[in-house]
Amino acid sequence: MFVNPVRHITFNALDPYAVARFWSAVTGFSIHPDDQEGDDEILLEPQPAQPGVPGLLFVRVPDAKSLRNRVHLDIQPPTGTRDETVERLIGLGAKLVDDRRAPDGVLGWVVLEDPEGNELCIERSASERGLG
Numbered sequence: 510m511f512v513n514p515v516r517h518i519t520f521n522a523l524d525p526y527a528v529a530r531f532w533s534a535v536t537g538f539s540i541h542p543d544d545q546e547g548d549d550e551i552l553l554e555p556q557p558a559q560p561g562v563p564g565l566l567f568v569r570v571p572d573a574k575s576l577r578n579r580v581h582l583d584i585q586p587p588t589g590t591r592d593e594t595v596e597r598l599i600g601l602g603a604k605l606v607d608d609r610r611a612p613d614g615v616l617g618w619v620v621l622e623d624p625e626g627n628e629l630c631i632e633r634s635a636s637e638r639g640l641g
Contacts, residue, residue, distance in 0.1 A: 513561035517552070518582070520627055521574070525551040525567035528625050532565055534601050535584060535629070574626040581627070583618070586634040595619045595631050603629075 522528040529540055529551040538553035541564075549569040555562045586594040591610075599605060603621040606628065610617035619631045 517566040
């Protein structure tokens, strides 16, 4: 039996709690009950716990992000549409970086940045792909 060795995906952050709250809204993951505003590390865990699904860990660093991420998360909305998700996340503080949607509105994705500049891509939902 294969066990996923990835425990966490870690983000550096000036304000780990604020960035974790944004990503909680993106993923539906919950802030670990022992973590609170002001902590140097904030852990988001999938809810319900899912074996093999890594948590997201936000660790305080003293310097702001200055370069493009070498790794980013691609988000496929579990409900609704890609476009609805993009609008919701912009309302939560994300910034539109690059719109890669095709002119027909069917294909493509949207590149956003979280409130501290970490990139993420929003893809079409499973239902938009005819998978759900």
